[in-house]
Amino acid sequence: MDNSLIQSGDIWLLCAFLAGWAAISIYLEQNFKWASKVSGAIIALVGAMVLANLQIIPLESPVYDTVWNYVVPLAIPLLLFQANIRKIWNESGRLLLIFFLSAAGTVAGAIIGFFLLKEFVPGLDKVGAMMTGSYIGGGVNFAALSTKFEAPGELVSSAVVADNMMMALYFFVLMALPAIKFFTEKFKTPYMDERAQNGDDTNQTEAASYWRRKEISLQDIGMAIGTSFALVAVSFLIAGWMDELIPSGDDVNFIANLFNGILGDDYLMLTTLTMIAVTVFPKYFEGIRGSQELGTYLIYIFFVVIGVPASIALIFQNAPLLLVFVFIVVASNMIISFLLGRIFKFSLEEVIVASNANIGGPTTAAAMAIAKGWTRLVVPILLVGTLGYIVGNYIGTGIGVWFSGF
Template sequence: MVHTIIQPDDTWILWAFLAGWAAVSIYLEQKYEWASKISGAIIALVGAMLLANFNVIPTDSPVYDTVWSYVVPLAIPLLLFQSNILKIWNESGRLLLMFLISAIGTVVGAIVGFFLLKDLIPVLDKVTAMMTGSYIGGSVNLAALSARFDTPGELVSSAVVADNLMMALYFLVLILIPALSFFRKRFKTPYIDELEQNSEDGNSNLAASYWKGKEISLKDIGLAVGTAFVLVAISFKLAELFGRIIPSGVDAPFLLNAISGILGDNYLMLTTITLLSVTIFSRYFERINGAHEIGTYLIYIFFVVIGVPASLPIILQNAPLLLVLVFIMVSMNMIISFVLGKIFKFNLEEVIIASNANIGGPTTAAAMAISKGWSKLVAPILIVGTLGYIIGNYIGAVIGYWFGLY
């Protein structure tokens, strides 16, 4: 067990760090042009990563679990209060196609990585199956596939650390790409262009311009937060109910597994219930100010947590070759996503968000869209990315059974 200055059970100190560093990241992003260019999301993530690797904060704590369990679910409905469901439908079709193209990159990376390393890593067929599922739908699939293939616990733990490290590094790359002229010259960037055109008074700091002050009352805060709690409670309870009554698992038919995966998924149900509520009671939601700001702050706390588990010493000590495997898989995902994205004329923002949704899942993709100000992509990528849970599980299972033959 690695000793850290701040212990895992120092709850208030860890919360002070998470909430405080998220606030500092937002402040720097809006105050300084250099910080705006690299984005507050990177500042939040890198700060946590450095402190974790220098053993200042622990890489695992119940506090971080609380962020995943409560902070992220509350952020999602808050960020969807102003969503137009008709526009979302139009955007989701393009994003779904780009997401599937990106998933091809993950599969190619899995095949290349397996045949290069199969003689060097024990039970690599099981590990590659886990990582294929993880890099098509997020870490939820990693847990499901590790149970399906009964992967040894020590390999699962090492794979999780390698996954977190590579995921954090890749997110840094994706967040930086829109600022690079190489990509701006080769892809259309409608969302970035819109942000730049809307920047007022010649302000070069897009973050400060986008998040300029607006009127907000105590009533707005109460309605926004209270409504978010109600939506999360109803959605999660419904998902739990459907997950319990619809058969699923290895012995269940494919169709029932698919239905259970859709209706029994917390985040897909939350997104669906929120969008229906916003559409049906549009006047109520349109009158609430500040929901987007509150939700975004919560997402910045989430970005801090993403950087925490990326511990380089742990992975180098336990299973350095797993880092090579995930590097190959993520690299192939990126190369194929951007090459085919260019060939099929997808926007740069769509390629970045779709690749993110593959590697990290819908929550990280939505968080990146929010941090970059691409608010119209938030709801579509939540829907598409959540469907990736189902797609990734089945593709990961096929990969595992295939590689098991070797």
């Protein structure tokens, strides 16, 4: 029963809300210091969560499905236009290492949580795959893997609530860590020291300074959107062919199922083809201005959508142990990130943004770096975190296939 003020069938009202709230979140982030510190991504997510629980907007609607099915696939290539593998290694090799060490924490947490709770949570193999991919890449991986493993709608909704609640809480923890003496004593803090030395003599928020107006032409917009559509169309077409060509199911061997899962998956094919195209034709993709802005705005809309089905009553009624599971994954990521970060002598700022990029994706990690004034970390963590979109689908798929055997 739809008891919300805005009904699920009010298509244009809901479209206006999604696009408008994403825009408002960006506006707040760029014009108010407090919002910049929280980050626009969290404002988008939490705002939708609050409005959904107050029954202002519906928990389900075809509009939300449109975002999952069309907006997210278009956002992926736009965000990957800068994901030149050679460039990532040359410019961000050090940050790439701590990112993968942090990702190991995610995988360890998923394994621990699965074997502790698999007898008590139905469908935990699917949730394990979704959360592993999401907590290495981001929300787009969650969407891709939930579709791949055909997770039931109620399970996806419950997982989204648990994910969002834990993600928002963890972001606030990461925001607070630079002010805690224990961490500043145990880790070097070069970016914080540089900011303290230079001072803050501007009235602009860090977000406004980073996302400042840039020269962009109609051609840039056309090439960005057109290329993104082309990559999605070709990738999904090839994936469909591969899915039909390569046999799969219980009556075929593991290798065939594995290749079907990799080559026949829409999102894996999309991320792989985009990565190859960007690496083979770097000048073309680097010459397109505005792709990061367009992709980021679409992801802000997605952040609004993943906050919508977050009925707090639903998670406590139907799947409270999912909260325990995602807590184990996030806690494992944090412990291993900071432990190995300390052992390998990474700075506090590097560990924080790497862990953030794992749990929330490159957009939230970049937003945090911008909010904190660690501007030299913004581009590297965007590049490294974008690679997480690619590997997250592969690792999440592997975890899901493994867990499904139990």
